[in-house]
Amino acid sequence: MFTDASTLEIVGRTRVDAVITVNDDVVEPDADGMFRHTVALEIGVNVIEVVASIASDEQDSFIVTAVYLP
Numbered sequence: 001m002f003t004d005a006s007t008l009e010i011v012g013r014t015r016v017d018a019v020i021t022v023n024d025d026v027v028e029p030d031a032d033g034m035f036r037h038t039v040a041l042e043i044g045v046n047v048i049e050v051v052a053s054i055a056s057d058e059q060d061s062f063i064v065t066a067v068y069l070p
Helices: none
Strands: 007-013 019-022 025-027 034-040 044-053 059-068
Touching (some): 007 044, 007 059
Antiparallel strands (some): 007 034
16 A cells, blocks of 8 residues: 555454554454554555464464555
8 A cells, every 4th residue: 555644553353352463562452352553654665564363372464565655
């Protein structure tokens, strides 16, 4: 995706017992499993990895590539 905004908000829903990381930042879901995290973008290409993990070692992840062009 291309953007002229200096930040990107990552919003999602997962299991309430999951631990979410956005790049290296831990994000706690609320009681409904909703989470949100704002990522500061650098000029150019930004790769953002979102990983949801649960205690049984199950993981799901996705990668977002954002190109920041002010």
